Amino acid sequence: MKSNDVVRFVKTVLVAASVIMIAGCMAMKHKAVSPMTIQGFSSPESVVMTEDCKRIFVSNMGDKLVHYAKDNDGFITEIGHDGMILNRNYLPKDGHLNSPKGMAIIKDTLYVADVDRVVGFDIKTREKVFDLDLSSEKSGFLNDLEVFNEQTLFLSATDIGKVYMITIGQDADSTSYKAIAHGIKGPNGLYYDKKADKLYVAGFGDGKQGNGELGVVEYKGGEHSYQSLTKPLGYLDGLARFDDDNLIFSDWVSFDKSGVLRVFNLKTGELSTRSLSEEVRGPADFLYVRKHGLMWMPKMLEGKVLVSEVK
Numbered sequence: 001m002k003s004n005d006v007v008r009f010v011k012t013v014l015v016a017a018s019v020i021m022i023a024g025c026m027a028m029k030h031k032a033v034s035p036m037t038i039q040g041f042s043s044p045e046s047v048v049m050t051e052d053c054k055r056i057f058v059s060n061m062g063d064k065l066v067h068y069a070k071d072n073d074g075f076i077t078e079i080g081h082d083g084m085i086l087n088r089n090y091l092p093k094d095g096h097l098n099s100p101k102g103m104a105i106i107k108d109t110l111y112v113a114d115v116d117r118v119v120g121f122d123i124k125t126r127e128k129v130f131d132l133d134l135s136s137e138k139s140g141f142l143n144d145l146e147v148f149n150e151q152t153l154f155l156s157a158t159d160i161g162k163v164y165m166i167t168i169g170q171d172a173d174s175t176s177y178k179a180i181a182h183g184i185k186g187p188n189g190l191y192y193d194k195k196a197d198k199l200y201v202a203g204f205g206d207g208k209q210g211n212g213e214l215g216v217v218e219y220k221g222g223e224h225s226y227q228s229l230t231k232p233l234g235y236l237d238g239l240a241r242f243d244d245d246n247l248i249f250s251d252w253v254s255f256d257k258s259g260v261l262r263v264f265n266l267k268t269g270e271l272s273t274r275s276l277s278e279e280v281r282g283p284a285d286f287l288y289v290r291k292h293g294l295m296w297m298p299k300m301l302e303g304k305v306l307v308s309e310v311k
Helices: 003-031
Strands: 036-039 044-049 056-060 075-079 085-091 100-106 109-114 117-122 128-133 142-149 152-157 162-167 176-181 187-193 198-203 214-220 223-228 236-241 246-251 260-265 271-274 287-289 294-299 304-309
Touching: 044 287, 044 294, 044 304, 056 100, 075 100, 100 152, 109 128, 109 142, 117 142, 142 187, 152 187, 162 187, 176 223, 187 246, 198 236, 198 246, 236 287
Parallel strands: 044 100, 100 142, 187 236
Antiparallel strands: 036 304, 044 056, 056 075, 075 085, 100 109, 109 117, 117 128, 142 152, 152 162, 162 176, 187 198, 198 214, 214 223, 236 246, 246 260, 260 271, 287 294, 294 304
């Protein structure tokens, strides 16, 4: 093959790959009818999407909404962009999950926080490829996961007020973790801003006091430090980037009332509220697709997932 032919071939492959990627994301835009309510879940807690926008997964805590329960009834569902449940019990293929919550995807591995461990599954083969036991930390409420880089995850431990950094090794011996923040009021949802190198934390609060706040973990002077960004607000859960200047996060408000969506302006510190197409009881760890303005919100207390534009 001549050099010019090689160049043309490479360009063709790159263009084709780009078209496939765009087609996958655009397919979601056209197929996701908004608003749409998807039923058939069992205490849905978190929604994640693969980087190419083609696959969506929902974690299910199980029939009993008990965050620390080791009852073997948790699972992960794969759903389509049109709201169809493709496989209700997609993961695990073998073995069990207890009360799976926050998820994160690195390449072809889906990681999920499950009570006192973090488990990883190959989403192509469905085989378990990672299992990190954190029971020695005395937490029964490992909650959200956020990607730092291809070898590192952030993890929130709601009941003990800590945020961890997990370094993923080639095997168990080379995998490690360490606490990077302490004393947070129920750290729950996580969002990492790569450009600013800041980890934002939505707090669920101490126990049932409803005093969770929005805060940030920064690395300065050779160590991590946590700082509150708001006053105590409520039972905060999911957290994401809303636009260039704002973060958006969910607040349960109460266990017997509908929750709200709050927006925090990173420049001014101003708080405001937003709404979805319908009220949500138990607004958990949502997926917000900023490009399309769509939110995939678990209605945990109702066993549903709502797909809606943010108003």
